[in-house]
Amino acid sequence: MDHIEFSLTQSLDHCIKCNVCTSACPVAAVTDKFPGPKYVGPQAQRFRHAGQPVPDNSVDYCSGCRVCNEVCPTGVKIVELNARARAQIVAERGMPLRNRIIARAGVVGRLSCGPHAPLVNAGLSIPPLRWVIEQIMQIHRAAPLPSASSYTFRSWFKKHQPPVGARKQVVYYHGCSTQYYEPHVGKAAVAVLERNGYEVIIPTQGCCGLPLLSNGDFAAAKGRHMYNVESLLPYVRRGIPVVGTSTSCTLTLKEEAPELLGLHNQDVRAVAAGTYDIFEFLRNLYDAGDLDTNFRPIQRELPYHPPCQLRAHRIGMPVLDILGLVPGLRLNESHAACCGIAGTYGLKKEKYQIGMDVGAKLFAFVQAANSDLALCDSETCRWQISHGTGVATKHPIEILAQAYGL
Amino acid sequence: MNYDTIVIGAGIAGMLAAIGRAEAGERVLSLSKGHGATHWAAGCLDLFDIGAGDPLAEIESLIAVHPDHPYALVGVDAVQAGAGRLRAACEAGGYPLVGSLRRNLQMPTAVGALRTTCLVPATMAAGDARQLPRSGDGSGPLLIAGFHELRDFFPPLVAANLCALGFAAEGVYLQVPPTERTLDFGTVSFARLFDRPTFRADVGRQLRQLVQRGRYSRIGMPAVLGLDNATQVVSDLQAAAGALIFEIPTLPASVPGMRLYRALETALQRVGGRIQIGAFVRHAEGRGNRLEAIYSEAAAREQRHAAARYVLATGGIAGGGVRADHAGNLVETALGLPLRTPNARADWFAARFLNETGHPVFRTGVAADASLRPLDAAGQVIYENVAVAGSALAGCDPIREGALEGIAAATGWKAGQL
Numbered sequence A: 001m002d003h004i005e006f007s008l009t010q011s012l013d014h015c016i017k018c019n020v021c022t023s024a025c026p027v028a029a030v031t032d033k034f035p036g037p038k039y040v041g042p043q044a045q046r047f048r049h050a051g052q053p054v055p056d057n058s059v060d061y062c063s064g065c066r067v068c069n070e071v072c073p074t075g076v077k078i079v080e081l082n083a084r085a086r087a088q089i090v091a092e093r094g095m096p097l098r099n100r101i102i103a104r105a106g107v108v109g110r111l112s113c114g115p116h117a118p119l120v121n122a123g124l125s126i127p128p129l130r131w132v133i134e135q136i137m138q139i140h141r142a143a144p145l146p147s148a149s150s151y152t153f154r155s156w157f158k159k160h161q162p163p164v165g166a167r168k169q170v171v172y173y174h175g176c177s178t179q180y181y182e183p184h185v186g187k188a189a190v191a192v193l194e195r196n197g198y199e200v201i202i203p204t205q206g207c208c209g210l211p212l213l214s215n216g217d218f219a220a221a222k223g224r225h226m227y228n229v230e231s232l233l234p235y236v237r238r239g240i241p242v243v244g245t246s247t248s249c250t251l252t253l254k255e256e257a258p259e260l261l262g263l264h265n266q267d268v269r270a271v272a273a274g275t276y277d278i279f280e281f282l283r284n285l286y287d288a289g290d291l292d293t294n295f296r297p298i299q300r301e302l303p304y305h306p307p308c309q310l311r312a313h314r315i316g317m318p319v320l321d322i323l324g325l326v327p328g329l330r331l332n333e334s335h336a337a338c339c340g341i342a343g344t345y346g347l348k349k350e351k352y353q354i355g356m357d358v359g360a361k362l363f364a365f366v367q368a369a370n371s372d373l374a375l376c377d378s379e380t381c382r383w384q385i386s387h388g389t390g391v392a393t394k395h396p397i398e399i400l401a402q403a404y405g406l
Numbered sequence B: 001m002n003y004d005t006i007v008i009g010a011g012i013a014g015m016l017a018a019i020g021r022a023e024a025g026e027r028v029l030s031l032s033k034g035h036g037a038t039h040w041a042a043g044c045l046d047l048f049d050i051g052a053g054d055p056l057a058e059i060e061s062l063i064a065v066h067p068d069h070p071y072a073l074v075g076v077d078a079v080q081a082g083a084g085r086l087r088a089a090c091e092a093g094g095y096p097l098v099g100s101l102r103r104n105l106q107m108p109t110a111v112g113a114l115r116t117t118c119l120v121p122a123t124m125a126a127g128d129a130r131q132l133p134r135s136g137d138g139s140g141p142l143l144i145a146g147f148h149e150l151r152d153f154f155p156p157l158v159a160a161n162l163c164a165l166g167f168a169a170e171g172v173y174l175q176v177p178p179t180e181r182t183l184d185f186g187t188v189s190f191a192r193l194f195d196r197p198t199f200r201a202d203v204g205r206q207l208r209q210l211v212q213r214g215r216y217s218r219i220g221m222p223a224v225l226g227l228d229n230a231t232q233v234v235s236d237l238q239a240a241a242g243a244l245i246f247e248i249p250t251l252p253a254s255v256p257g258m259r260l261y262r263a264l265e266t267a268l269q270r271v272g273g274r275i276q277i278g279a280f281v282r283h284a285e286g287r288g289n290r291l292e293a294i295y296s297e298a299a300a301r302e303q304r305h306a307a308a309r310y311v312l313a314t315g316g317i318a319g320g321g322v323r324a325d326h327a328g329n330l331v332e333t334a335l336g337l338p339l340r341t342p343n344a345r346a347d348w349f350a351a352r353f354l355n356e357t358g359h360p361v362f363r364t365g366v367a368a369d370a371s372l373r374p375l376d377a378a379g380q381v382i383y384e385n386v387a388v389a390g391s392a393l394a395g396c397d398p399i400r401e402g403a404l405e406g407i408a409a410a411t412g413w414k415a416g417q418l
């Protein structure tokens, strides 16, 4: 019996019904459509049985932000219960077309990215067209869709000249958003890693499968995950770490996919244990005395939102630790539970407003900071913050590259 | 990242220890597995339950006869200083605690009984039983007001039980003012609504009408009167109603407990402390009599944390800092420290559930010296760079003694000064 299987049957009894989770859930705080983690998680689970219809649909309104897991004092795996319950609904009733499409970030990105990207982007900014998309696809007309890049990250990397004499190697997992929408994040990551003496390797890789997991298509997600495991395993076996700039991709490789899909063989475990968030990796370098700390001062004070997908790694705030070493730079942590987008959640027509209401506290924080720039490790989060505030956003690795003068 | 001090546990004990060390200029990290202690408790400071007497005097005599009790380890000065630091943190958050360490208070509960405590938030102050109207004393009666939509708080029941104790009380249900929320109200959803001026103005109008009709002098309401700005909410309601208003603690999630946690959290952040929740510390690595590192549960692999010194403030059996393993042994969950414990499982519990002298198992904890360093069975210091604070300490039964927050504040404060 795997970990979650175990909590489905056993750790439910660890729930002491204290309501701490429901009090912290950012979605339950803003909508009546969602009764909160205690109810849809440990409580409703008692009424879910294989072969019987799903007792309640409201679990679909869980955004998967994991705030409940973070605060539960008894360690109930609420989010995992919710994700599996949603997958049961999808298995019973099938998945709406819209979810099928947005769950395939890679495919959408591949179609929009390239020299024709400006056209696609212009099209997506035409209100009538967005209205049509909303009608047909149920993607909210105002939701923050990313702008496709006119070149892919991999095409840039192919032409990139690696430094000579690197003695260490590291694998970079770029994920969909760096590949199709934000190649500049990947460029900054490569620059920082090379500056620290690494040769950066970029093996073939597919989407991590998180959007499929969060939309309940477990079968497709399993295919994605096994593809990545196969591709990354040879490196991990040689002791080469895998690092990523997307906190949700790295979390999926580390934990979400193995746990939700019940994949626990040696290969899956080895890849999980060899995967790092990039700032977590840099912090380990620092702890070992191996990080280049020759930073140029940056006299700035910037608002920083640690995304919930980062907090779900349960590794603290490596961005604050590392950027705290840059002279002059001060980051102010948002202390907001969630930006509301939760991957694809806030794009959906019926959930867009919930997402904006969830994000209101964060938006107010960013606006009050009176800065023309905010930092966040997660891409969908950055798009949502910019959408909610009009303030430009960057991945912290871009600031670190700047501090190195790269 | 190297910290000067890592504190495990984010209840009152852990937070006061972290604040103390950070105020002294240390780099401090607070690790906790979730929200606990504060969010479950009433948000008051229980010092020692001797009914309506002088708890500090009682602690002084306790110290004389029980040198192993946590109060005895740290002394009366620490009790006063700890309570004082907690008050200061709350005060700074605009949420003052009131009362005196020299006189216990008796406060109405959500079932209309009286509960002994010592310091209460100002939002509860008018519930002090000494001031409540008694039947036949000629003053206007007490009104207990709640909402049908708030589960587990039944004004007629509260009022009836208070009447049985000789108070003059009536219960009433108020109408929930119009809101976009229609379903499933919990304590925190009500608190957020009360933070809105329009919502509390509407409730204030209802209360005023009731006061005009019933000549009520005081009104008791569930402790959901605002999360961000409770002091203001209560004073607005009093002004509107024309009567004194006090909060009565509810079942968890406890809004007053959350306010207390927030005040401590803000105080710690203000002095530069780092807070990481969702970090369940599971084991430790020591060398000789020094603790070298601790490991918290994380995605895919554990996270290692290292510091010069550590404070263990994970709570006792009720807080999850002590639990029974599958072999039936009690274990301290974070560092694996030995426990001073009743020997065999058969000795854990007394025969009666509501036993007069309590159940021995709840006295389980880590034995410590006057510097709160953990001791083994032979009385030797196990780690000289660890201090233990709060209910994780042996020699007390904090819930039974009615001393939960008092012990936490005294030992937590002390650990912060070491």
Ligand code: SF4
Residues within 6 Å of the ligand: A014, A015, A016, A017, A018, A019, A020, A021, A022, A037, A038, A042, A071, A072, A073, A074, A075, A076, A078
């Ligand atoms: S926080 Fe944990 S223990 Fe409390 S109600 Fe939620 S799931 Fe249950």
Ligand code: SF4
Residues within 6 Å of the ligand: A024, A025, A026, A027, A028, A036, A037, A061, A062, A063, A064, A065, A066, A067, A068, A069, A078, A079, A082
């Ligand atoms: S994952 Fe987030 S939205 Fe879902 S129940 Fe937990 S806190 Fe609420």
Ligand code: SF4
Residues within 6 Å of the ligand: A065, A306, A307, A308, A309, A310, A337, A338, A339, A340, A341, A342, A343, A378, A380, A381, A382, A384
């Ligand atoms: S977008 Fe950001 S804050 Fe929002 S759900 Fe994702 S990671 Fe969490």
